[in-house]
Amino acid sequence: MLLKMNRQILAVATLLLFSSTQLACAQDPKVFVIKTNEVKAKVSPSMWGLFFEDINLGADGGLYAELVLNRSFELDLPMMGWKEQKDEAAAGHYLMLNRGTTNQANRRYISLTSTKGRYGLSNVGFRGMGIKKGMQYNFSLLARQPKGGSASLVIEMIGEKGAVIGSGSIKPEGEEWKKYKLSFTAAATVEKARLDVLLKDAGTLDLDMISLFPQDTWKNRENGLRSDMVKLLADMNPGFLRFPGGCIVEGRTLDERFQWKKTIGPIENRQMLINRWNTEFKHRPTPDYFQSFGLGFYEYFQLCEDIGAAPLPILNAGMACQFNTAEVVPLELLGPYIQDALDLIEFANGPANSEWGKKRAEMGHPEPFNMTMIGIGNENWGVQYLERLALFTKAIKEKYPEIRIVNSSGTDPVGERFDLLDKHLRSAKADIIDEHYYQNPKWFLENAARYDNYDRKGPKIFAGEYAAQSVKTASPENKNNWLCAMAEAAFMTGLERNADVVEMASYAPLFAHAEGWQWTPDLIWVDNLRSYGTANYHVQKLFSTNRGTDVVPVLAGDKAVSGQQELYASATIDRETNELILKVVNSSPKKQHGTFELEGLSKINGKGTLTVLSSDDLDLVNSFERPDAIAPVISQVAIRNKTIDLPMNPYSVNVMRVRL
Missing domain, CATH: 2.60.40.1180 (Golgi alpha-mannosidase II)
Known part of the structure; x- marks a missing residue:
């Protein structure tokens, strides 16, 4: 006190x-x-929007409604999230198999053998599995039966006190991999349930892609999103959604960068990747934090369409995070990175008979997503960024002159990094400059007039990431208190007053799981069953739902x-x-x-x-x-x-x- x-x-x-x-x-x-x-x-229709990054269990364990952690055994420790489960008199063993290069995106699967009784695995989910009484849950997996085998599975949802609150059975057939499904209705509400996948009796089965989703995903989609979290976004009437980050775009190394092409197509073919927030903060280690990419670029575009937000994808500029390894790709090898940007525009906007438009259509969306903006780099700075940005800009403008490019101004709203980038981008007549502010409430109050004297004919400004810090930037003690929210509101009146300069603005980060966060403050907090908007959320919502036009x-x-x-x-x-x-x-x-x-x-x-x-x-x-x-x-x-x-x-x- x-x-x-x-x-x-x-x-x-x-x-x-x-x-x-x-x-x-x-x-x-x-x-x-x-x-x-x-x-x-004039106020841009995209004035007030959203910034999403998979931090604080924002995607896996959060917005992406999958309840099974490490469903395809692809984490660095293949059994992370899993443990052996058996009845008292049962016996058996498991074998983890690695396909290697024959299936790089989904290398591993598990072989279960029961020699006596019910033997198998249990999964703990993301800090437990939130289960709601009366809700239908849809289970699926890939399985195959060795020749001559007749083993079957029992699937059970187990409550915190050991009671079975939902169950079903599956009998795989044949030596080829097939997808099997079942559904059950939960008998109780449990915040931290577990899932058991057990062989009923003696036998052997190979299993992969073990999955459990609630039926009430957003728009009841398979492989869908958590509905209460999406509703909080839709209620804001956002003008745009910037995705997928954030620092995960860069990765700790270039090998760990976000590559959009690996996030589309069948989910079993999407290659899992370590999340760069996995070990970033010593005070909040999260060794199980990976990206399954069940929430991939197609789903991001689909979410934008669902909530009426303009899509703003951000791509790697050929640079890993400069706070980590600061790796850069040589300029002469930048071609594939640039091609990824050009191909993404075709994936979003191209006709259904184009190479990448066809892939979009095959996923269920033959009509274009009508993307108008793309971001190159996230919080990158220095001459290295400017050199690479110039090559991206030239290629994009030559093929797609109508696409507007969002450019980084670094990590801070003042200082040497900012001054270099701001001066260069203005002289280059950049479309949009992305400015970030993680400052104390005093700064936000004092800078409400920041844009009053900006050049009215210069690049537009995107206030891409901002949040008042109650203690200090990146402190785990930061709070979403009323002082911070009110100071942000004061600053936002200055953004709105200067809408001829400031075209877009978004608070960051968006989501945080109560038991899986790395960074505070955050706009929306969730646990396994509940979600709520902070005071900052209500400020953002007030502005975005009361935008006006002039x-x-x-x-x-x-x-x-x-x-x-x-x-x-x-x-x-x-x-x-x-x-x-x-x-x-x-x-x-x-x-x-x-x-x-x-x-x-x-x-x-x-x-x-x-x-x-x-x-x-x-x-x-x-x-x-x-x-x-x-x-x-x-x-x-x-x-x-x-x-x-x-x-x-x-x-x-x-x-x-x-x-x-």
Whole structure:
């Protein structure tokens, strides 16, 4: 408790640094002008979006709904996630077989032999298997029977206390590999169940690709995604989805880089790869963290289509992570990397009779995904990046001039790395520059006007990764507290106000598993059964679902509202609904009243809808126990004589919609 109180005191002190001289008059009414007929910028439909990376068990063990860990025995330790399971009087053994180069993508399978009774394997899943009572679960595997054999399998879902909560049986036939399926309905809700795969009696079977999915995947798809997690994304109405990362694009070495072509086609032919977050943080070792690529590039594009988000794939630029090995491919050998980019564009957009468009069509999507952007490199920097980027850019623009390229500006929003890249990319007339900010809340409040003086004719800006850090960058003690979320909201008013420069923005990272995370803070937290949006999630959702189409000025005197009296504001007109959308952040510890006069209207009276996020406790967080500790509160506010009288709680984010 003392630690919490100290943090709150520090957080409040941080905020008071900005405008302590204003506190004496913090309750006095403030008068602002909204010039509704003076459009300053168009808001991109992709303004507020999502950044996905497979960190914190974001894909396997998270968004990808597979419940079996190491389903094809391809982890470095082939039995990781598995152990022998047998009845008390049973006996048997297993043999791990490696096909080697005859099937590089799926080298291993297991041979089970029971000499007496029920013998086999159990799988622990990703920190256990979350099972819901009454839910159907779909089991499948590849199996073959030795010549003359007659062995059969029993499949059981076992609860935490050892009770069988679902079961079925399979009798493989023949010496050729075949896929077998069964379904059962769970008899209980269990957070950490296990799966047993047992030979019923004496015999031998070869097994591979042992899989278990809940039926209620997103859109009930086989090989599908966890529905509650996708719904949280869809509810944000995101403008784009950047995928698959992040640092996993680069890999710790070039051999471990993300290669999109290995993530499409039949799932049994997708080559598993170690996740670069496996050993990145000594404080959170995750030796079982691999990428099965069940969630591959086809599924990413499909997810974008499902939630109405523009796809933004990021590809390796011929450089491994510069914080790890910093390997680069020689310029004269960069051709295959560039070809991967060209082939990806064809996979996404090409006709169904083209080489890569045909592969998309064979997977079930003959129509193009209509990709318009591609990113080359992630947080790469230095001359090495610029040399390789130039070759990518030349090749892509020659064949696909309509595709816009997202370029890295390095790891930080200031400094030598940033300055070099920013200067060069501007002189090269880059399409989009990707800027990242993992900074403390004070930085976000102080930089709400960052883009006010950017070149209006220069490259567009993508605020590709940002999150306020409550302690320090990459600290395991960082929290998704209200101070951080509110500071991000203040910064976002500056992004929106400068929508003619800032075209896209996304918080990062997106997901974290309560028992499998490496990095904090994160937008959405999950465990095996539950998920919730943080205070930061609610801020992002408020902005993305109240985007508008045209930016109009909100002025204090003749200046944008960016810190005066600890207030931050932006406004847009939504031409589709004919509404004014006003966003105001009160970062002060006192209630304030704002009078917003609407210029450019002949008459307006009535009520507007006000949505508020607020808390007096700057250290407050949402949790599994209190998922709505910080959540939107909706009310009505009267508008009289073209004036909005807006009461603003201490430490609040306020979004007002007014029909014009």
